[in-house]
Amino acid sequence: MGNVVDERTGVRSDPLAVALRPMELSDVDLAVELHVSQLPPGFFVQLGPRFLAAYYRSYLTSPAAISLIAVIDGVTAGFLVGTTDRNAHYRHVARHGRRRLAAVGAVALVRDPVMLVRFVRTRSARYARGLLRFASQQPDSSQAWDAAVLSHVAIDPRYRRRSAASALVGSFEAIAASSGARAAHVLTRRNNDPARRLYEARGWVVSGEQIDVDGHHWCSMEKALVPARAPKP
Secondary structure, eight states: OOOEEOTTTOOEEOTTTOEEEEOOGGGHHHHHHHHHHHSOOOHHHHTOHHHHHHHHHHHHHOTTEEEEEEEETTEEEEEEEEESOHHHHHHHHHHHTHHHHHHHHHHHHHHOHHHHHHHHHHTHHHHHHHHHHHHTTOOOGGGOOOEEEEEEEEEOGGGTTSSHHHHHHHHHHHHHHHTTOSEEEEEEETTOHHHHHHHHHTTOEEEEEEEOTTSOEEEEEEEEOOOOOOOOO
16 A cells, blocks of 8 residues: 555655654543653642643644644554644633643642642743633734644654654644644753754754743744645635
8 A cells, every 4th residue: 555645634644654644532541641641841840740631632622733642563663742823722711621731720720739839939920811812712922823832742663763753743733834833942951962953853943941930941943934835616
């Protein structure tokens, strides 16, 4: 069997190697497992698997989100989530998912006083302002850009070097371009050389560095996207 082109994404894939499909509700638990085991242990991980599950469900319902699963030999090999319009996605979460996220997060914080103090000191005011702004549908002028944002991608170690990550990123790029995004953006840990090489091989470039509230160093990477061609009449 030859290569197949996904009509929606325009991505060419070998069905004997990597197949891509939209993430479903039944995939959330595996996404949480891969996030915890394969991605840097950030604040969301410390809030626990229930919070992460609620977080990933928001990508399944948001009209501005991209959520994909990579399958190899019939087995889920990895996932990717991102947004075509971060402001629109945050507004969706603020309006439809904030209560569940807040409730699950509050339980985790109450159970860990040290983490609660850390949250109050580093995040509470910023999160509260963001929720109020997006719940009221006020635009965030500081993020007034037409860039898609790749939030997370994780691959099961058993299926690395099988092009799953590249296929997921390529599909993300194609969907984002077809949605009107003129650029794509991702943050990678500064010392994550394999991830940076993956993006660079696909034409992404380092555009800057930043330090988060926990003192971690990140590389900002971007790629210009080619607008999808309109079908001929």
